[in-house]
Amino acid sequence: MSTTSDQSGERFLPLSEPCLQGNEWQYVKECLDSGWISSVGAFVNRFEQRVAEYVGVKHAVATVNGTSALHVALLAAGVEPGDEVLVSTLTFIATANAIRYAGAHPVLIDSEPRWWQMDPQLVRDFLRRECRAENGELRNRVTGRRVRAIMPVHVLGHPVDLPAITAEAEAFGLRLIEDAAESLGASLNWRKIGATSDLACVSFNGNKTITCGGGGMLLTNSQSDAERARYLTTQAKDDAVEYIHNEVGYNYRMTNVLAAIGLAQLEQLDGFVQRRREIAAYYREHLSGCGLTWHTDAPGAVSTSWLSTALVDPLQCGVTACELRDELQRAKIQTRRLWQxxxxxPAHREAGAVLNGTADRLFERALSFPSTPNLTDADLRRVVAATEGVLRSRKRRAA
Ligand SMILES: Cc1ncc(COP(=O)(O)O)c(C=O)c1O
Structure with missing residues (x-):
């Protein structure tokens, strides 16, 4: 595994990896003993129910991964081929890809500079200036396409300004689908992320706040959206006995074995989030004032601090984000830039975009540091010492 030590005895410090120290083995054994290892079983039901309770929604539909949850959420929300969906330009590519799988067109919205989330002002400007109402629908004036939904991403597990974006969605009759892949465990104004919009999707990929190895879940308070999602994720099966399918569906349901792991992980979620937040606070306390500006929480927001991320000022630091990453890699410390x-x-360059330069700046300067919950305090001291060492030597060289 990536965390094993080499001959020098120094452990590789990963960005974000699974921590499997709870009831995972026990629940997987129970699952195997039951013989129910496929996409139907008690663990799938329990996992769905517990995540729904945790977030505070009525329905949850477990899927094979977060991307498939996003795809099906768009379909359940009524997004059709040719529609447009507003989405954060700063995201992992799966969000924009899901829109394309639905045959729809992403409209890429830039981030606000303070918390790096979808900028509500740009959403407002686009909907008010670039769109017109026609026969009860909203259409993009330039493309003529129907605008159907907004899909903000809670980047790095920090909440989007949901009240502002929800107000825009409601004003224009748009469906609101949250990409909460990185934010299971986050909250805004005392409500868990995923609880307040039409649909929300989480990911249980290996690097997320909790993991099944791979998996996802769609969350909603709407019974009809949940039923539609359940139907589409189980091959659109119209008869439990006969092979009758009135539509093209998908084989997107999570297996019982993976749900067993997920259930064990969920029991540890709050502890994982607390530790990720402690790690972020540690870096902020010990690596500030040296040209690194750390991401912090907006008022009322509690981020999962999925990744601890700083902006690297090359003038103050004497290094670019890429150079710092490469130097730390030599010290067996993994850091990563944000997504392009x-x-x-190239996959989405053709999409319409409403930009203000923030995502470009973040792409150039942001660097995420090791954030795995099982990092020890000694590991964190090592990250700080190594980073200070790089910055000191670069400054000496520049002097
Ligand atoms: C913001 C975001 N959206 C979607 C996904 C896709 O999730 P998955 O890998 O489970 O398909 C990820 C991460 O993988 C993500 O970070």
Whole structure:
């Protein structure tokens, strides 16, 4: 595994990896003993029910991964081929890809500079200036396409300004689908992320706040959206006995074995989030004033601090984000830049975009540091010492 020590005895410090120290083995054994290892079983039901209770929604539908949850959420929300969906340009590519799987077109919205989330002002400007109402629908004036939904991403597990974005969605009759892949465990104004919009999707990928190895879940308070999602994720099966399918569906349901792991992980979620937040606070306390500016929480927001991320000022630090990453890699410390924004991605460059330069700046300067909950205090001291060492030597060289 990536955390094993080499001959020098120094452990590789990963960015974010699974911590499997709870009831995972016990629940997987129970699952295997039961013989129910496929996509139906008690663990799937229990996992769905517990995540729904934790977030505070009525329905949950477990899927094979977060991307499939996003795809099906769009379909359940009524997004059709040719529609447009507003989405954060600063995201992992799966969010924009899911819109394309639905045959729809992403409209890429930049981040606000303070918390790095979808900028509500840009959403407002686009909907008010670039769109017009026609026969009870909203259409993009330039493309003529129907605008159907907004899909904000809680980047790095920090809440989007949901009240502002929800107000826009409601004013224009748009469906609101949250990409909460990185934010299971976050809250805004005392409500858990995922509880307040039409649909929300989480991911249980290996690097997320909790993991099943791979998995996802769609959350909603709407019974009809939940039923539609359940139907579409089980091959659109219209008859429990006969092979009758009135539509093209998907084989997207999570297996019982993975749900067993997920259930054990969920029991540890609050502890994991607390530790990720402690790690973020540690870096902020010990690595500030040296040209690194750390991401913090907005008022009323409790982030999962999924990744601890700083902006690297090359003038003050004497290094760019990429150079710092490469130096720390030599010290067996993994750091990562943020994703290439979707408006720069060859896969989505054709999409419409409403930009203010923030995502470009974040792409150039942001660097995420090791954030795995099982990092020890000694590991964190090592990260701080190594980073200070790089910055000191670069400054000496520059002097
Ligand atoms: C913001 C975001 N959206 C979607 C996904 C896709 O989730 P999955 O890998 O479970 O398909 C991820 C992470 O993988 C993500 O970080």
């Amino acid at each position: 924004p979707m408006h720069l991605s």
